[in-house]
Amino acid sequence: MKEELKQILSIVKSLRSKYQGSFTLGGNLLGDIGEELVRQNYNVTILKSNTATYDAIELGTNRKIQIKCTMTNSTYFPKNIVPEYFICIQINNDAGFKEIFNGPGQFIMDNYINKNPLKPKKASKDSYYILSCEKLKRKNKSVNGQDRIAIK
Numbered sequence: 001m002k003e004e005l006k007q008i009l010s011i012v013k014s015l016r017s018k019y020q021g022s023f024t025l026g027g028n029l030l031g032d033i034g035e036e037l038v039r040q041n042y043n044v045t046i047l048k049s050n051t052a053t054y055d056a057i058e059l060g061t062n063r064k065i066q067i068k069c070t071m072t073n074s075t076y077f078p079k080n081i082v083p084e085y086f087i088c089i090q091i092n093n094d095a096g097f098k099e100i101f102n103g104p105g106q107f108i109m110d111n112y113i114n115k116n117p118l119k120p121k122k123a124s125k126d127s128y129y130i131l132s133c134e135k136l137k138r139k140n141k142s143v144n145g146q147d148r149i150a151i152k
Contacts, residue, residue, distance in 0.1 A: 034068065067086075111142070
């Protein structure tokens with residue numbers, strides 16, 4: 001296991017030197033990777049890591065975006081704050097990714113959370129909903145083009 005850990009630490013060091021995320025192994029590595037993938041593929045700039053609620057801003061419109069990244073069949077959505085815009089991506093086993101949702105946070109509240117008997121989960125000081133990626137992908141098909149964050 002020591003050799004594999006050295007490889008992981010080397011990869012994290014490389015990510016930190018090439019990109020602007022903190023890429024910490026302590027829990028947010030996947031989130032940092034997701035933010036970088038969104039930065040590379042969408043018309044956004046990533047905010048500093050200590051910015052509350054939002055991870056990015058769309059260039060040209062200044063629309064504020066919360067980004068979520070998952071490798072499972074679910075994702076998180078905040079209970080106490082509805083983000084202005086929400087992008088969720090899912091990383092595939094081949095290191096590619098697919099868009100799960102790209103649109104207004106209120107669209108998720110109105111068309112998914114409020115129409116389903118979802119109860120928020122509590123993690124430390126924050127409450128959140130766990131959303132199915134499959135259901136969220138289906139909802140994503142109904143988002144109007146002008147309500148999406150632009151792809152590069």
